[in-house]
Amino acid sequence: RISSDGKAAKFQPPPKPVIIDKQKQREERRFLSPEFIPPRGRTDPLKFFLERKDMIQRRKVFNIPEFYVGHILAVTTADPYANEKANRFVGICIQRGGKGLGATFVLRNVIEDQGVEICYELYSPRIQAIEVLRLEKRLDDNLLYLRDALPEYSTFDVNMKPVTHLDYEEIPVNKLQVRMKPKPWSKRWERPKYNIKGIKFELPENKMKAAEKWRQPWLEFDMLREYDTSKIEEKIWKEVSEELKK
Amino acid sequence: MMPIWTKSGKKHAVTLLKVQDCHVLRYISKEESGGKTSKLLVGGKNASPFSKSESAMEIFKEAGVPRKQKVTTFNVTDDAIIKPGTPLYAAHFRPGQVVDVTAKTIGKGFQGVMKRWGFKGQPASHGQTKTHRRPGAISTNKAAKVYRGKKMPGKMGNIYRTSFGLKVWRINTKHDIIYVNGSVPGHTNCLVKVKDSKLPTYKDCNKNPPFPTYFADGDKTLPEDLYDDEIFQFTDPSVTYA
Numbered sequence: 001r002i003s004s005d006g007k008a009a010k011f012q013p014p015p016k017p018v019i020i021d022k023q024k025q026r027e028e029r030r031f032l033s034p035e036f037i038p039p040r041g042r043t044d045p046l047k048f049f050l051e052r053k054d055m056i057q058r059r060k061v062f063n064i065p066e067f068y069v070g071h072i073l074a075v076t077t078a079d080p081y082a083n084e085k086a087n088r089f090v091g092i093c094i095q096r097g098g099k100g101l102g103a104t105f106v107l108r109n110v111i112e113d114q115g116v117e118i119c120y121e122l123y124s125p126r127i128q129a130i131e132v133l134r135l136e137k138r139l140d141d142n143l144l145y146l147r148d149a150l151p152e153y154s155t156f157d158v159n160m161k162p163v164t165h166l167d168y169e170e171i172p173v174n175k176l177q178v179r180m181k182p183k184p185w186s187k188r189w190e191r192p193k194y195n196i197k198g199i200k201f202e203l204p205e206n207k208m209k210a211a212e213k214w215r216q217p218w219l220e221f222d223m224l225r226e227y228d229t230s231k232i233e234e235k236i237w238k239e240v241s242e243e244l245k246k
Numbered sequence: 247m248m249p250i251w252t253k254s255g256k257k258h259a260v261t262l263l264k265v266q267d268c269h270v271l272r273y274i275s276k277e278e279s280g281g282k283t284s285k286l287l288v289g290g291k292n293a294s295p296f297s298k299s300e301s302a303m304e305i306f307k308e309a310g311v312p313r314k315q316k317v318t319t320f321n322v323t324d325d326a327i328i329k330p331g332t333p334l335y336a337a338h339f340r341p342g343q344v345v346d347v348t349a350k351t352i353g354k355g356f357q358g359v360m361k362r363w364g365f366k367g368q369p370a371s372h373g374q375t376k377t378h379r380r381p382g383a384i385s386t387n388k389a390a391k392v393y394r395g396k397k398m399p400g401k402m403g404n405i406y407r408t409s410f411g412l413k414v415w416r417i418n419t420k421h422d423i424i425y426v427n428g429s430v431p432g433h434t435n436c437l438v439k440v441k442d443s444k445l446p447t448y449k450d451c452n453k454n455p456p457f458p459t460y461f462a463d464g465d466k467t468l469p470e471d472l473y474d475d476e477i478f479q480f481t482d483p484s485v486t487y488a
Contacts, residue, residue: 043434046421047262051248057480078255080487102249125478125485126255 035103051100056243070138076128095142110155136174139197148185149178251478265422268334269311283321289314316437326458336422337460341474344448348439349432353404363397407431417472
């Protein structure tokens with residue numbers, strides 16, 4: 001073959017294919033359980049350090065999976081009065097509260113037309129197993145409004161099969177808008193202080209406008225309420241992940 | 247305060263008390279003090295030496311110890327006397343022991359009779375004129391005087407109070423921390439006095455305590471954490487009822 005300027009072209013091998021490992025590229029999702037973050041106060045940080053040591057010790061023996069509000073969990077606890085000495089409850093996680101060893105989460109389900117909510121302590125030794133059946137986040141941080149929603153939104157099959165979820169995928173957000181029972185509700189969920197995005201309000205326009213009267217727009221600019229946890233989280237995340245790898 | 251679980255699955259609340267730089271300051275003999283037993287002066291947390299007069303600093307200089315924020319006396323039998331200047335550690339107490347804790351309660355300032363003494367006050371409506379939280383009558387007609395000690399408004403809190411009969415669940419020798427059952431008077435990070443219990447039911451509770459105290463330079467090195475027998479330790483698997 002003759003190239004454009006007349007001389008014989010030297011054989012150029014094709015460029016090597018560049019292999020991009022997509023799995024490694026996806027950064028590991030850093031999840032720090034919210035009960036590790038110490039609340040703002042005047043307690044000695046040594047107390048939180050000792051508490052964290054105990055929490056990590058428990059996590060080494062018993063696996064507490066990553067879960068958010070809106071996941072569907074199955075919890076087996078040891079119960080001296082049950083038939084098999086173990087009690088299994090399936091429900092949707094409504095809220096996660098408490099800090100340190102006393103951290104709790106509330107599971108809700110409707111069994112035989114009766115709404116049942118059970119508050120479990122994450123670090124209680126009576127819990128035998130926690131399985132995540134379905135991973136999905138919701139639009140809100142706590143789903144207490146499910147108490148006033150139609151019961152179909154809180155019913156979950158007790159013998160549900162766990163839905164597989166790969167480690168690196170993002171947790172899907174379920175943008176479900178829940179329909180409510182007629183008023184009165186346990187709390188006035190339409191008021192802006194609850195900041196709920198997961199309800200389909202079928203109230204008349206004037207009621208929604210009247211609820212806006214209780215909006216406090218100055219709260220987001222209040223500097224004394226700011227609690228920036230990013231640096232604390234970084235430190236604690238490093239500490240916890242190192243200890244757990246050992 | 248922290249939760250603690252026993253091996254049967256029951257939950258108890260526990261207060262953490264830190265033993266911070268405690269030293270024995272002085273020994274006062276029975277005749278000198280004029281009491282029934284001899285006394286030992288013990289000092290707590292370190293503080294700056296510059297804000298006290300020279301005469302007050304003498305005790306600390308004699309013992310060879312930095313100035314302490316709090317100095318308390320303990321009544322001690324003659325066989326339990328310790329040389330001034332020895333440090334005291336949390337390992338002086340052992341899990342399973344029962345302890346009394348004294349501290350100054352949280353000061354609430356000048357408070358009215360309803361908060362201070364728990365009076366019922368008066369109704370909010372039905373014709374009450376300017377009387378909703380007042381004490382009402384303070385004495386009878388026949389008495390013709392007000393008795394001494396009558397419960398009236400005044401400064402509430404900031405006085406020494408003791409919680410008796412608190413069990414010690416766990417001791418951390420590395421950071422000198424005592425885990426004591428239940429709540430303790432005082433605010434967070436306040437100074438607290440911990441003594442062996444005086445209640446008659448717990449007289450025989452202390453089996454072989456470190457006597458007169460735990461000396462750190464001895465031959466025995468204790469493990470970092472000492473637990474009571476009934477505590478659920480987090481290294482064990484979950485509790486099951488067989």
